[in-house]
Amino acid sequence: xxxxxxxxxxxxxxxxxxxxxxxxxxxxxxxxxxxxxxxxxxxxxxxxxxxxxxxxxxxxxxxxxxxxxxxxxxxxxxxxxxxxxxxxxxxxxxxxxxxxxxxxxxxxxxxxxxxxxxxxxxxxxxxxxxxxxxxxxxxxxxxxxxxxxxxxxxxxxxxxxxxxxxxxxxxxxxxxxxxxxxxxxxxxxxxxxxxxxxxxxxxxxxxxxxxxxxxxxxxxxxxxxxxxxx
Numbered sequence: 001x002x003x004x005x006x007x008x009x010x011x012x013x014x015x016x017x018x019x020x021x022x023x024x025x026x027x028x029x030x031x032x033x034x035x036x037x038x039x040x041x042x043x044x045x046x047x048x049x050x051x052x053x054x055x056x057x058x059x060x061x062x063x064x065x066x067x068x069x070x071x072x073x074x075x076x077x078x079x080x081x082x083x084x085x086x087x088x089x090x091x092x093x094x095x096x097x098x099x100x101x102x103x104x105x106x107x108x109x110x111x112x113x114x115x116x117x118x119x120x121x122x123x124x125x126x127x128x129x130x131x132x133x134x135x136x137x138x139x140x141x142x143x144x145x146x147x148x149x150x151x152x153x154x155x156x157x158x159x160x161x162x163x164x165x166x167x168x169x170x171x172x173x174x175x176x177x178x179x180x181x182x183x184x185x186x187x188x189x190x191x192x193x194x195x196x197x198x199x200x201x202x203x204x205x206x207x208x209x210x211x212x213x214x215x216x217x218x219x220x221x222x223x224x225x226x227x228x229x230x
Contacts, residue, residue: 024053025230026111028067029122032156033058034085036218037122042087044226055111057098059084063126064135068142071110072103079107112145118230119149124156124177124190125211128169132176139180151185152228153177157221158191158200160210167196188225195224 025045029038038058045054059066059082069075080099083091101110112119121142127135143151155174158167174191181187199205205217213221 023049023051024055024114024116025049025118025120026116027054027056027120027122028062028108028111029056029058029120029154030062030124030126030156031058031060032213032218032221033122034060034090036213036215037222038085038090039088040218040222041229044222044229049230052117054087055116056087057084057094057111058122059094061126063123063138064121064142065127065130065138067108068106068138068145070104070106071099071101076106106141106145108142109145112149115147115149117150118152119146120152120154120229121185122154122156124174125159125170127177128166128173130173132179135173135176136180139177143181143184146184150230152188152230153181153185154188154225154228155190157195157213157217160203160206161200163210167191167200171196186228188228190221 027033027041027045032038033041033056035058038056042054042056045056059079062079062082062084066075066079071077071080076099080095082094084094086092086094086097098107098111101107101113127138155177158170161167171191174189178187178189199220202217202220205214205220206212207214
């Protein structure tokens with residue numbers, strides 16, 4: 001083996017070692033992920049990616065604006081003060097896990113500092129009522145943190161059918177999300193016509209508030225999205 005080939009071989013092995021050490025999946029979401037959906041997805045990711053570092057965070061009422069805004073802002077401070085899900089742990093303080101970066105950077109910037117190979121977002125409902133420009137700005141800020149990383153964006157499923165007016169607003173908000181995300185991430189839509197017509201008519205899929213998924217509802221939604229998960 002020539003010296004050039006030997007050096008190339010060493011460099012090749014070094015790069016494999018570095019890539020293997022950094023293999024990871026980062027998932028952030030809202031109350032659906034903090035609730036029944038989170039542990040189902042976490043269990044699946046662990047099973048399918050046993051050699052990767054899985055980090056799943058779910059915080060109720062959170063949205064792209066909370067994760068994208070600086071830690072020292074109103075939205076960032078709110079996020080840092082919340083309890084939520086981390087992998088299979090539930091209702092624990094998350095400040096030490098998501099907000100130890102510079103105050104002028106976002107919680108997502110801190111979580112993304114090691115450049116996980118695959119980043120998954122799950123949001124929608126907590127952005128209802130905000131205009132298209134605002135939503136576009138927050139999502140663009142969030143996605144601008146990504147470098148050469150794979151990305152999946154999951155929009156949440158509809159509310160129960162008798163919340164029809166809220167579902168129409170939710171559908172419009174999803175269109176803002178899709179436009180803002182563009183081609184940067186693969187998108188899995190929760191607000192498809194199929195889900196609007198069929199999923200939302202099953203009362204057993206929803207808790208008492210007709211918004212949050214029961215374990216059965218979460219599992220049903222998971223079956224719709226799992227083929228897109230890494």
